[in-house]
Amino acid sequence: MSILARLARLPRLSRTVGATLITLVGTAVGAAPLQAGSLDVRIGYLQWVPDRGPVLSNVIPQPEDAGLRGAELAIGDNSTTGKFLDQTYSLQSEVAESEEAAVAAFEAMRQKGIELFVVNAPAQTLKVMMDKAGDNTLIFNAGAKDDDLRTGQCHTNLLHTMPSYSMLTDALGQWLSQRRWKDVFLITGPTEADQGWANAFRRSAKRFGLKIVEDKPWTFDADLRRTASQELPLFTQADDYDAVVVADARGDFGEYVPFNTWLPRPVVGTQGMEPVAWHRVVESWGAAQLQNRFRELAGRDMNSEDYAAWTAVRSIGTAVTDIDSAAPANIRNVLFSDNFQLAAFKGRKLTYRDWNGQLRQPIPLVHPHGLVARAPFESFLHPNTTMDTLGFDKPESDCRING
Structure with missing residues (x-):
């Protein structure tokens, strides 16, 4: 060279x-x-x-x-x-x-x-x-x-x-598992992107031993700029959970979830702490x-x-x-x-x-003003490279584009 x-x-x-x-x-x-x-x-x-x-x-x-x-x-x-x-x-x-x-x-x-x-x-x-x-x-x-x-x-x-969605949500799943925040409340918006993100997270939850204690769709069209403090505590009401996971790709409601949940818990996903490229x-x-x-x-x-x-x-x-x-x-x-x-x-x-x-x-996990962590994490092992712990690994994919 x-x-x-x-x-x-x-x-x-x-x-x-x-x-x-x-x-x-x-x-x-x-x-x-x-x-x-x-x-x-x-x-x-x-x-x-x-x-x-x-x-x-x-x-x-x-x-x-x-x-x-x-x-x-x-x-x-x-x-x-x-x-x-x-x-x-x-x-x-x-x-x-x-x-x-x-x-x-x-x-x-x-x-x-x-x-x-x-x-x-x-x-x-x-x-x-x-x-x-x-x-x-x-x-x-x-x-x-x-x-x-x-x-x-x-x-x-x-x-x-x-x-991919699965790479992003696997990064988040690894972080939640590592922190032992294993019981999560999932909120999913109505768009196709929301569904794709949420489906990927459901797979990540199974992969990394997380439990989705509530899996609720967001079906409202209210203007939360005026009603977030009344609507969201009721919507996120549950016995217990460690974190709220939001799948709201375009930002209809997710921006209002932090600090408005029923329990004082961190918000992660497409809002709060996000996995991003x-x-x-x-x-x-x-x-x-x-x-x-x-x-x-x-x-x-x-x-x-x-x-x-x-x-x-x-x-x-x-x-x-x-x-x-x-x-x-x-x-x-x-x-x-x-x-x-x-x-x-x-x-x-x-x-x-x-x-x-x-x-x-690697996938950075960030909030609007700082870097929280970077996946993959060393505790998640792989026979070839830990970066293949993010997303669908070769045995999980039907693709073989190189024969």
């Missing part, structure tokens, strides 16, 4: 140190002969997020460019290394207003010769795109958390940088430098969608640096090889599961 390739895989320590290292290495290799021709790496970014509908709380809205800004930052990171290797990275992006528009943009980009894609869209949209993709098209899922995409509806050329409070292992660069680019904090898109584009860049090829099949082979490791500011090198294409990664 070249010196520059090794440099590209190191976490960035600071803007000054990074610039110094690149300058020194660039000087050292300046006298070396360049490659015969430049390598053009073109990546398509597609985003379609359905209208979430009216939200019954003052929840902070999701940025409209969530995901896109992460991909843009990663293109810049790839280009920093690429310019020394005569590699050029470009991003063609489309934030669509409908599934039809997203699929049309996908087909249009493919007609222009783009075969590497990062997609932030619902699972159904991903499936439509995969049906229209060629055998040489490589797609990174940076938005859909659905477990079905990782267990029974896998595609050979679909990889996932967004953690990324959050602004993650600052260890060089992450503060990534956070600062992102704020400078986007004017806001980096979120999970941004991080998933960033890791997808950085995965491509890391593979291209190793093999000096932009062919999707060659990139895919590298990503699933034993030698691939992605340095991604999470304290561990990240790799892809060869049976379903999911990126293995």
Whole structure:
């Protein structure tokens, strides 16, 4: 592996140190002969997020460019290394207003010769795109958390940088089990995302020895801004429980559950303490430098969608640096090889599961102003890697995308 390739895989320590290292290495290799021709790496970014509908709380809205800004930052990171290797990275992006528009943009980009894609869209949209993709098209899922995409509806050329519902809820389940808070009160909202999150948590509860003492759906449409202190204590009334678990993906009621429960108990799940792919409070292992660069680019904090898109584009860049090829099949082979490791500011090198294409990664457990813990925890053992204690392990999945 070249010196520059090794440099590209190191976490960035600071803007000054990074610039110094690149300058020194660039000087050292300046006298070396360049490659015969430049390598053009073109990546398509597609985003379609359905209208979430009216939200019954003052929840902070999701940025409209969530995901896109992460991909843009990663293109810049790839280009920093690429310019020394005569590699050029470009991003063609489309934030669509409908599934039809997203699929049309996908087909249009493919007609222009783009075969590497990062997609932030619902699972159904991903499936439509995969049906229209060629055998040489490589797609990174940076938005859909659905477990079905990782267990029974896998595609050979679909990889996932967004953690699945089960990865998120397994992280939470491990933490609750480790704290011995094993009796929980589960509240589930009405949306499809709420149901997906809650179903994953029910599986995690069985997996880690938790007991759901109450499993109640949220069926009200009241404005809790005025009535939370009266409604929620009655709703959460039960003999005893150690924690309240909330599955409210869009924030209809979950923001009002903390401090309004019948018993004085912690609130976790999609509100309270959350398992996430990324959050602004993650600052260890060089992450503060990534956070600062992102704020400078986007004017806001980096979120999970941004991080998933960033890791997808950085995965491509890391593979291209190793093999000096932009062919999707060659990139895919590298990503699933034993030698691939992605340095991604999470304290561990990240790799892809060869049976379903999911990126293995630690899951931060956070509240709005601080990091609580990071899963997986050492007490949960695995014969290969503890990161496979999060989400569906190989024996639990029907997917075998590498034969």
